[in-house]
Amino acid sequence: MYHTVRCLAYEPDPDRGPWMEHLQVLRLGEDLHNELTRRSEEANATGDRPGRLPVTRLNSLLQALAPGTVATARHAGSDGRLPWLYAREAVPVDVLAPVIGTWASGLLVGGEGDDDDDLEETLLTEGSASGPRLPAWENTTIDLTETLISGGGTAEPEQRLYSLLPEQIAFRLAEHPLRIRGTILRFRVVSSASGTDLISWPPQRYERGRQTWYYSARLNITVHTVPFAPRFRVHISAGLRRWATRLDIRPRELDGSTVLLDVPIPWPDSADHRRRLMTNTLGYDRRKREIAWRRRSAAPLLPELDILRHYPDAAELFASPEKWITGRGEVAAGIVYHPSLGPHEVGAGLMPGERATLDAWIEDGLRPVLRRVDDLRRVTRRNTPTLLPRTVKKDEPDTREARKSLARRTALAVALSGQSLDVEVVWQSPETRDALLAELPRLIGLPPGSNTDREKKVWRWRHEGIDITVRTRPAGPLVAALTVAQDRGRRRSVRLAEAVEERCALVLSEVGPPWEGIGLVIAEIADKGRFSAVPDSDPKNALRLAWARQGRPSQFINLPQEDTAAVEHRARSTWLDAFRQLGAVSPPAHRVGAGIPSDLQYVALWMVRYTRKGPTRCPVRRLIAVRVRPGGGGLGDVDGWDAERAEWVPYRQLLLQLADSAKPEESSAPGNRLRQPAGSASDSARAAGRSARWQAQTERQIRELLFQLRERPTLLLVSAGNLRQHWPYLRNGALVRDCLAFGTEPQQRHSLYGEELRVVVLRDANGRNEVAEWYAHDGKGKVGFAEGVWGTSDLEGRVFSSITSTPHTAANLPRGLMKLVPAEGSRTAPGKTAWNPTQLEVTVLGCRSPHSEECGNGSCESVDNAAEWATLTHQLRYHDDYQPLSRPLPLHLARLAGEYVLPLATGGEPAKAGDGLVRTAMEELETT
Template sequence: MYRTIRTVAYEPDPAHGAWQEPLRVLRLGDGLHAELLRRRPPAHGEDRPARLPVRHLNSLLRATAPGVLATGREAGVDGRLPWLYARQVVPPEVLAPVLGTWAAGLTGPDGEDDGTLEEELLADPAAAAVSLPPWEREHVDLTETVISAGGTAEPRQRLYNLLPEAVAFRLAESPYRTGGTSLRFRVVSSGKGVELVSWPPQQYERRGRTWYYSARLTVTVQTVPFAPRFRVYVATGVRRWATHLEAAPRALNGATVLLDAPLPWPENQDRGHRIAENALGFDRRAERLVWRRRSPALLLPELDIIRRYPEPGELFESPEKWLTGHRGLAAGIVYHPVLGPHEVGPGLMPRERSELDAWVEAGLRPMLRRAGDLTRVTRHNTPSLLPRSVKRTEPDTREAQKAMLRRTALARALHGRPLDIEIVWQTPRTRDALLSALPGVIGLPPGGGTATDDGHRWEADGVLIRVRTRPAGELVDALPVSANRNRRRALRLAEAVAGRCALVTGQVGARPTGVGVVIAEIAGKDRYAAAPDTDPKHALRIAWARQGRLVQFINLPEDGQAGQAGLEHRAKWTWLDAFRQLGAISPPAHRVGAGIPGDLQYVGLWTVRHTRKGPTKCPARRIVAVRMRPGRESGAAEGWDTERAEWVPYPQLLLALADPSREADPRHKEERESGERGAEQRWQAEAERQIRAVLFQLRERPTLLLVSSGNLRQCWPRLRNGALSRDTLGFGTGPDQRAAVYGADLRVVLVRDANGRGEVADWYAHDSLTKVGFAEGVWASEAPDNRVFASTARRPHTAAGSPKDLIKLVPTAKSRTAPGKTAWNPALLEMTVLGCLSEQALARSGRADAVPDRPAEWATLTHQLRYHDDYPPLALPLPLHLARLAGEYVLPLATDEGTAS
């Protein structure tokens, strides 16, 4: 058993002191900023635009201007703020053409373009120098830190952009040597962050073809609650390149393309370091592939008239030719599953991650040092999922006990009502597999139960299940969305949904007399990639919810899934997910100890936030709260009904979320859709009001409040790491309050995952310099009064095929097929015990005689809530898992006319 895990994280080394870099800084200046702003057409609904669209310009500069290290934030709003950071002055003859080419795309409010600015910028260097502001010299501390009132170290704001670039360029200067081979990395900068990609790509021969891939490192700057130093995380993985495209051009919707082009300037010191990120997509008006906005490839041909750059259609037709280099250029389409299969598997295993980690550590010395290892907190890694009388060596008995527990949970959730299930099938084998799996899942004798006139019937221990089956027919066809682009996309989609609802209403009949569930067999979402908005899943969920029925989907068998064992497995999981929607699920019996109150309730908070890119192309925001009370009470999950201000059964919450007439905050719906200023602040105030209302309802008994800080800080800004203080909660602009104000026995644990922004570090277990692998458990530093813990789970059996020592980047002669393996690694979940009954909290509450909490126990309890029944360990604790999945029923529809989107 491993006793230690290591995160791929680095922090400023106090022994080295400040990391000072002599940089050149350029500001747009008030004059040039005002002139560019004047030429920008006003935004919709405003008299004058609030900012310059400098993101396109920034991406062009990073791609073409030698010496540019990073671009500053908010330069498009205020010309006095730093705009460019560079290692040396970018000559006017370089910067002026880039700025002039970009400015040529701006037009004045009257739609006319007098060309004066472009002519001046594109003139001789002396004239350009007059127009461009001067460069300033500045020594920048790349480790400059501010300590928050709560004790969290935060970098200066500009370091979130600047430091990852500096780290990436420093690492790119030296090759990564492994297996007798050297890999060199190129820097990829975008608005989403900074990556290092090994270049040129590696090759893997498989099935008579060559497949291409690269090592990928992602560099981000992060903070950790209450930590005395901020962190630099370097996540490792594989970047796969698409060279065998099996999709039509119209299936591409924002595909990423990395372009390797020699910079068109002499004496370029950055040659070989950067590679430019672009995006291409299918233009449905022009019926062809085009470069998307902010792609440097749009403007590079105007700056470099010598080379011929690839057109998007040409790149799509010959991706391998351009990836390996053509006419002195190279371009690679980043792989996405919609483009077809790829024989290189994603991910890296612990051995290779540890070797890359050692290379990164050496490259960042002495300015940064490795963050300290984490040690095991407890041996109680998992809860008690079965009664202690059941032995692990008796698999038949274990399965029978699990089935019995499911049946008991189902009985509690149904409250004596019958369960009416309708199976809407496309393939008879799927229908039969579902019918066959149901008895075993709830511990009934195998077989079809009692035959009835219209289906099957099972009854045992107060549970009555009635099942009907029928062919899906046109119900699961692709949605017929109108092609009339004179109407908003959301309205066209809403019309198609309304049509499918009418079809369902005409075929389904009366509302169920009991609890209604539909299990529908539909095609996977990849089948609809070429025709956006035609996937019927969301329309069917809305349609059946309006009929008072929950719905669980099972996908049509894909190629390679035709085996009976695979179908039986999917059928079983379909039933388990259906029971989850019914709330027939209970928290596991923890194995933490006597420090956890016996009457503890669990509450998970989640915010659902849909933009115009959401499932129905209609904005929506909801606060979802789920409560679970283990023990002798109902045991079934409940949800907070905002409109009724009460706790309701979980399935009732799902149906309420799907009801379009129950907009959570109707006063602000129109404001959010129109983008009115102040709407965000009003939504935050409304969300915080709802959260406080939920907390008020929990005061009567001990409560563990589980919050995803990465999710909820959008509407609860005081969850930002720098705003946290131990054992307090803050709302709005008011002072922090003791957590006990919201409940004398309230505990609050914040959990955080990568959240799409690399907010937690990669990791691997190790006990020596030669032994690395995976480990399951709860981990923490040895710092006194530690409140931050890490949860790692075991790998599921479906991901157990790849050995931990697998080497994919430079496979050996004995492991030629290693690149084809999928390397699945359990993600780390950060847990911060924000509020507990610590000695200080008890003293402030006048309860100094009470036994204080041990934060490690509450972190262990949160970790154990990731385990339930046959599920692989959940990504989130069970109450949060249910709150997040409830968001599947938040499906607003557009109802008013507007201009085309």
């Protein structure tokens, strides 16, 4: 057992002092900014963010082709007075001018009159009267550890460090190659919106199946804060970047893939450092009906800057990706792999041993300007709740499964509240239907069921107050792909809504016999990959909405495939998820200690946030609150908050109400479509107004909810990454121990919302490496995994780490497995998939603190131990029927409830079921 966890997180060393760097900075200048803005607006009649230049493509060119450029600052396109470029040494104007001129010529296509001036010559000419000259470089000194301390004691870096510091670190690390087992890896810098990447280049090769697969090491560098920490941190995540060398898709299926270009600097007097890879996007252009460079990629401008070399054409790269990743002349290009592009024989992820090797190299490269943060130590040995035994002795009967069946049956009885359960199984394959019928009685310990009709389509179970009827019928055209109209003159969301209404009408036309009690549907459907070729054709959300309108939640099971789990296992999981939707799930019985109130209830908040890329192409915001009340013997009630009636309703009813009440945001309705160009001032004002309304509404709902919880001890669980956009107080720099805040009001003690209220804020990686990667070690060179609750040596600390166990699917991999540079005799190592448990940051924001006013004046009967509340939160991630959850059970239930928020755009008449619809659906089913 390991007792220490080490994170790939680094912080300014307080013993060293500030990290000062002398850099050159270039501002675009008001004159040049105004001139470019004027030309851009005249050339683009529709307008594109007036007063703001689209400098993304230009930044990509400059970072790759201008030697010495360190970073480009944010918002430089909106104000010429802001810093634009940072560089170690001034880049000559004869290098910058051609790049800016080439970019501007592409930007200003369509201009008339005097806009045909040679911008490059203007920029180069000293004191030119024909236009503004490129400003001169300025000397500046920057403290890369500049920090502000918030009112709550959280260290926050100066704003520009979020983009500048990762790039400085990346260049610092790239100066020294990484040596592993005689192999030398050299890294290139890749700038992105989510930090800065280091990519080993050229890629590694893996031979398998008479084919070569390519992959690289990838380090992502980001800057973050930690609640109440005295220093900010730099997180570096380690993984693999896999490259696609065969595309098993048609051109029109390529929605957009990242391409990294390795190009030489085309300036004869500049040293070719080749420190960067240039980011571009390759995708299908539906207007031109061909593969093209998209999203302001810089690749199309390269041939204009360098006529001597051959650069990849978009269609050529799509057709022959392997030819370009190995390099053609001095140019190479790699398409970043995504599962939608087909299979890849290199498995994702790295193992702890490799992470430890990379960590040692990083620590050495950052010394002495940054140091690694202190290791984390165990704060408790009570890592799991009271679970059933995981093993069964050979000479004893297996009572474990019987006890689990009893617990499930009891929870189901409570959720049904004496009503019968009528389940409709809509199947496509007989083996799935039979597995579902066989698994139900085993799962909840029922005696054999009885047939109630001659064709064996109806089964019934009655036992100890539970009455379940299961009806089965073929799916037919119900599960066929949706047919969305191709009339591009109307909004996509409206056309999708019409297709959904068609399917709802078809479901309504095929309603079976009426059911008694509570209804539930289990439907067999093809996996989403079968529908990926045609956007918006997956019928799952349409079926969920259709059955919800009939008062029945729905659960789906995929068709059997060669690479899927056994049908019995999938049937078991399907029933468990169906029971969860009925609210028949119990929280684990914790074993934290007497410091936790016996009548404690759990409340979790989750914000559903859909953009126009959401499941129904409609933006929507909806706050969901779920309450779990543990009872005797581990029994629990699961409820949801009905905001309109201000009352708690059963979880199943919450799901149905979410489907019934989901409405698109005001701006997506046809009558409210913006007549101004996208990005106009009025558009920005509307967006700001909507954001303010969402925030005010969310905070009002949270406050109303908190006042409804005052009568009983409550643990409030919130996810910072999910909710802070609408409750800004959850931002790390705004947090204050034992306080809550809403809107512009001052901080208030959290106990004002309930003397027995405790608040825990959770944070995960959130796709931005917000929580650092880790590995366990024993201090003697042995590394691996370790579960439990971890913290620092600070006895009054409020921030902890929750790490669950490794799933059985990854338990058999050797901890010392080396994928990046395989050891001799382990040639297949790159093909293994490495799965690492992620950290969940647990901040005990509000509890009975010895420093609070209530406890300071002696009114507290007892003082809370923050580590106990972190341990309770950790134990809520465990349940007998599931792999360890990524979030505590109440938050898990709140998030899944969001699947029923399915707003539909208005603008068309509801469809009616007819012969033509059924015939079309059956044709789609045959092709699927």
